[in-house]
Amino acid sequence: MDFEFSDEQRLLRDSVDRLIGQAYDDLGHRKKMQATELGFSEELWGKYAELGLLALPFSEEEGGFGGGTVETMIVMEAVGRGLALEPFFASIILGGNLVRLGASAEQRAELIPQIADGSLRLAFAHTEPQARYDLNNVKTFAQRSGNGWVLEGDKSVVVHGDSATKLIVSARTSGNYNDSAGITLFLVDAGAPGLSRRGFPTQDGQRGAPVSLARVEVPESAVIGTVDRGGALIDRVGDIAIAALSAEAVGAMAALHALTMEYLKTRKQFGVTIGSFQVLQHRAVDMFTALEQARSMEYFAAMMATAEDARERRAAISGAKVQINNSARFIGQSAIQMHGGIGMTMEYRAGHYFKRLTMIESTFGDADHHMRLIDRAGGLLEA
Amino acid sequence: MDLRYTAEEVAFREEMRTFFREKIPADIRRKGAEGHHATPEEMIQCQRIMNQHGLATPNWPVEWGGKDWSPMQRYIYTEEILAHDVPAPLPFNVHMVGPVIAFFGTEAQKKHFLPRIANIDDWWCQGFSEPGAGSDLANLKTRAVRDGDHYIINGQKTWTTLAQVADWCFVLARTNPEAAKPQQGISFILVDMKSPGITVRPIQLVDGGHEVNEVFFDDVRVPVENLVGEENRGWDCAKFLLANERSGIARVGTSKARLRRIRELARTVQLNGGTMWDSEQFRHKVAAVEIELKALEMTQLRVIANERARGGMPDPASSILKIKGSEIQQRTSELTLELAGPFALPFRDPEEELPEGTNDFTLGFGWADAAAPTYFNNRKVTIYGGSNEIQRNIIAKLVLGF
Numbered sequence: 125m126d127f128e129f130s131d132e133q134r135l136l137r138d139s140v141d142r143l144i145g146q147a148y149d150d151l152g153h154r155k156k157m158q159a160t161e162l163g164f165s166e167e168l169w170g171k172y173a174e175l176g177l178l179a180l181p182f183s184e185e186e187g188g189f190g191g192g193t194v195e196t197m198i199v200m201e202a203v204g205r206g207l208a209l210e211p212f213f214a215s216i217i218l219g220g221n222l223v224r225l226g227a228s229a230e231q232r233a234e235l236i237p238q239i240a241d242g243s244l245r246l247a248f249a250h251t252e253p254q255a256r257y258d259l260n261n262v263k264t265f266a267q268r269s270g271n272g273w274v275l276e277g278d279k280s281v282v283v284h285g286d287s288a289t290k291l292i293v294s295a296r297t298s299g300n301y302n303d304s305a306g307i308t309l310f311l312v313d314a315g316a317p318g319l320s321r322r323g324f325p326t327q328d329g330q331r332g333a334p335v336s337l338a339r340v341e342v343p344e345s346a347v348i349g350t351v352d353r354g355g356a357l358i359d360r361v362g363d364i365a366i367a368a369l370s371a372e373a374v375g376a377m378a379a380l381h382a383l384t385m386e387y388l389k390t391r392k393q394f395g396v397t398i399g400s401f402q403v404l405q406h407r408a409v410d411m412f413t414a415l416e417q418a419r420s421m422e423y424f425a426a427m428m429a430t431a432e433d434a435r436e437r438r439a440a441i442s443g444a445k446v447q448i449n450n451s452a453r454f455i456g457q458s459a460i461q462m463h464g465g466i467g468m469t470m471e472y473r474a475g476h477y478f479k480r481l482t483m484i485e486s487t488f489g490d491a492d493h494h495m496r497l498i499d500r501a502g503g504l505l506e507a
Numbered sequence: 508m509d510l511r512y513t514a515e516e517v518a519f520r521e522e523m524r525t526f527f528r529e530k531i532p533a534d535i536r537r538k539g540a541e542g543h544h545a546t547p548e549e550m551i552q553c554q555r556i557m558n559q560h561g562l563a564t565p566n567w568p569v570e571w572g573g574k575d576w577s578p579m580q581r582y583i584y585t586e587e588i589l590a591h592d593v594p595a596p597l598p599f600n601v602h603m604v605g606p607v608i609a610f611f612g613t614e615a616q617k618k619h620f621l622p623r624i625a626n627i628d629d630w631w632c633q634g635f636s637e638p639g640a641g642s643d644l645a646n647l648k649t650r651a652v653r654d655g656d657h658y659i660i661n662g663q664k665t666w667t668t669l670a671q672v673a674d675w676c677f678v679l680a681r682t683n684p685e686a687a688k689p690q691q692g693i694s695f696i697l698v699d700m701k702s703p704g705i706t707v708r709p710i711q712l713v714d715g716g717h718e719v720n721e722v723f724f725d726d727v728r729v730p731v732e733n734l735v736g737e738e739n740r741g742w743d744c745a746k747f748l749l750a751n752e753r754s755g756i757a758r759v760g761t762s763k764a765r766l767r768r769i770r771e772l773a774r775t776v777q778l779n780g781g782t783m784w785d786s787e788q789f790r791h792k793v794a795a796v797e798i799e800l801k802a803l804e805m806t807q808l809r810v811i812a813n814e815r816a817r818g819g820m821p822d823p824a825s826s827i828l829k830i831k832g833s834e835i836q837q838r839t840s841e842l843t844l845e846l847a848g849p850f851a852l853p854f855r856d857p858e859e860e861l862p863e864g865t866n867d868f869t870l871g872f873g874w875a876d877a878a879a880p881t882y883f884n885n886r887k888v889t890i891y892g893g894s895n896e897i898q899r900n901i902i903a904k905l906v907l908g909f
């Protein structure tokens with residue numbers, strides 16, 4: 125076993141940390157970026173591209189960075205620490221990996237360079253109002269028509285769906301609304317006739333959009349992967365996404381814990397630093413324990429995200445998500461409580477971490493959802 | 508021992524229920540049920556309706572418009588307000604500054620202020636906390652210096668709830684910095700918010716709302732007749748006020764209303780072809796909170812019964828009402844958030860008015876867009892009114908004798 129990062133990995137961590145750390149040092153600046161139409165800084169997105177981050181998941185042969193789950197983890201931790209607003213998760217983790225694992229050689233040759241240079245931003249239009257966290261639950265449907273397909277349906281919470289230039293849309297091409305088989309993925313231009321979206325700010329300062337598809341026509345070449353077989357691809361990418369979110373959460377939790385420690389050691393009441401009250405020390409220790417437990421499961425998720433055995437992978441990734449969610453909630457709540465009033469304001473970082481962590485809890489499944497999946501997979505011990 | 512309500516108490520509860528259902532506008536109550544704050548105008552409207560019927564200030568002395576109710580009647584009244592999602596009479600007015608003036612004030616102060624406080628002709632805010640004086644309130648630094656028949660106030664208050672709409676502020680200020688103990692040398696002073704030298708700066712909270720402020724005092728001149736009680740004895744007023752603040756803090760009614768609503772809403776949120784209410788996992792979580800809440804309700808009733816025996820003195824055990832009540836309130840906000848799940852993601856600016864006739868925002872659930880802000884905002888209930896850590900210190904010392 126080796127828990128150490130390689131030299132290259134350390135280099136990656138330092139440069140990403142520098143880039144995102146500097147950009148998001150100032151909450152006022154973040155707020156300004158939030159208020160722009162895109163909801164993030166296009167200039168910074170360009171710098172992500174320069175560093176090669178937008179090529180992270182793709183192989184070097186295809187012009188990519190050749191990063192695996194550990195490199196993803198390194199970048200996502202920095203995103204979490206920095207409270208970054210750029211659509212790295214939506215466009216690169218979700219979009220990039222769907223392209224990497226699903227698209228044909230021809231499609232990859234066309235798309236990867238555009239993703240890597242930042243000109244193509246992807247979003248994954250998948251979740252529907254009735255689906256909650258169930259990844260197979262798709263009612264949006266696609267029908268063959270001439271040389272292509274016609275899409276019809278409603279997607280509810282498309283993360284960064286308003287700023288994406290192309291959307292990867294899941295649609296039912298056969299089967300029942302909650303069958304794993306019979307789902308197909310399509311690459312759709314954001315400007316396609318019949319596609320409408322209405323961006324909204326999200327609770328954590330990012331952006332999202334509901335997307336409606338009213339008789340949207342796409343050519344046969346828009347299909348990503350194999351017709352009717354999109355379900356398995358979504359599951360695989362969903363697991364990679366959970367591993368990435370775990371890393372983002374750990375980045376945010378570590379930063380929030382550090383911030384809280386600093387506050388406990390400087391804030392004075394009753395003539396002493398509040399960190400001298402043992403009850404607060406113990407709570408800080410519990411936060412620390414929750415953080416370390418989360419970090420361990422973050423590593424476990426990074427290791428297991430690409431495991432071939434579907435049952436093992438399921439239990440492992442769901443286990444990680446439950447731990448991450450539980451730690452995120454405890455650390456978030458404890459940090460606010462121990463800060464007192466200042467923790468409740470938008471002028472201070474703690475509250476922003478708390479909000480992002482809360483939203484991560486309900487992205488790709490809450491704890492209850494994943495407990496059911498672990499249960500169904502027969503538990504976690506053998507994973 | 509008989510744990511049921513008496514026939515009189517049941518009749519009283521019916522009277523309260525009927526009043527709130529019939530007299531308080533249904534649209535305001537619905538808004539509350541969906542987790543949206545009432546506007547200051549709506550709060551004023553409701554308090555005035557209650558005041559017209561003598562129901563805004565039952566906790567006050569009878570001669571100043573209070574009711575000669577038993578503790579049980581007061582409890583029922585409060586719970587019915589909460590259970591019907593009625594915006595409660597402004598606590599700064601009716602639970603804080605009103606009782607302080609009624610108890611410590613001069614006749615002139617009572618005559619002038621109390622009717623206006625009851626009818627919320629003046630909106631009051633609480634100028635206690637400062638950047639360096641939160642849990643350690645006695646560490647406050649705001650100064651009031653006597654200059655002829657005026658005090659001149661300099662300093663800064665913070666976390667001042669709704670100072671932006673307030674007409675008056677009751678301020679704790681230091682009048683004798685040389686006093687032997689920090690609690691001595693503090694005075695309780697009434698300050699007109701229109702006085703020159705006052706600046707109110709908004710603080711945005713994590714839910715996006717503008718609920719609290721910083722208030723700066725820069726050579727603010729206040730007539731000495733606005734001193735309440737004796738100079739340098741303001742801590743007595745503060746202690747009296749904080750004890751009042753703690754009554755009703757369990758908010759059993761709020762939690763009950765939320766749990767009822769969670770049960771209803773869970774039947775409308777889809778899950779695996781059924782609804783969230785089909786999930787045993789979720790139902791068990793709701794039941795667990797209901798059990799805690801029932802226990803708290805019984806504990807509260809025991810504290811109330813005991814209060815009568817203690818001759819109206821607050822029971823230090825009432826700190827457990829604050830601890831448990833606030834924790835349960837937070838749990839209900841977590842359950843609502845979990846229920847809303849992915850639909851809690853969109854953010855709607857709380858300062859923006861909802862479009863006429865709808866609160867159906869982005870994703871088709873009017874209630875879901877309030878779920879996350881309510882959860883974020885409710886972190887405050889274990890921080891203010893004496894943080895839960897401070898409450899535990901009180902119990903450890905005064906009840907358990909450590």
Ligand SMILES: Cc1cc2nc3c(=O)[nH]c(=O)nc-3n(C[C@H](O)[C@H](O)[C@H](O)COP(=O)(O)OP(=O)(O)OC[C@H]3O[C@@H](n4cnc5c(N)ncnc54)[C@H](O)[C@@H]3O)c2cc1C
Pocket residue numbers: 391393394398401403404461462463464465466468632633634635636638640641642643665666667668669718719887890891892893894895896897900
């Ligand atoms: C939404 C909101 C509205 C408010 N409205 C008003 C208002 O209208 N008027 C007003 O005057 N004030 C108001 N307050 C202020 C509130 O009373 C204070 O926030 C509270 O007293 C805590 O003070 P603090 O925020 O400075 O935290 P601190 O006192 O700095 O506490 C920080 C942490 O240390 C803990 N701690 C402190 N001392 C001890 C100890 N001895 N032992 C163990 N733990 C300890 C606390 O429990 C907390 O977890 C409001 C606060 C909030 C959040």
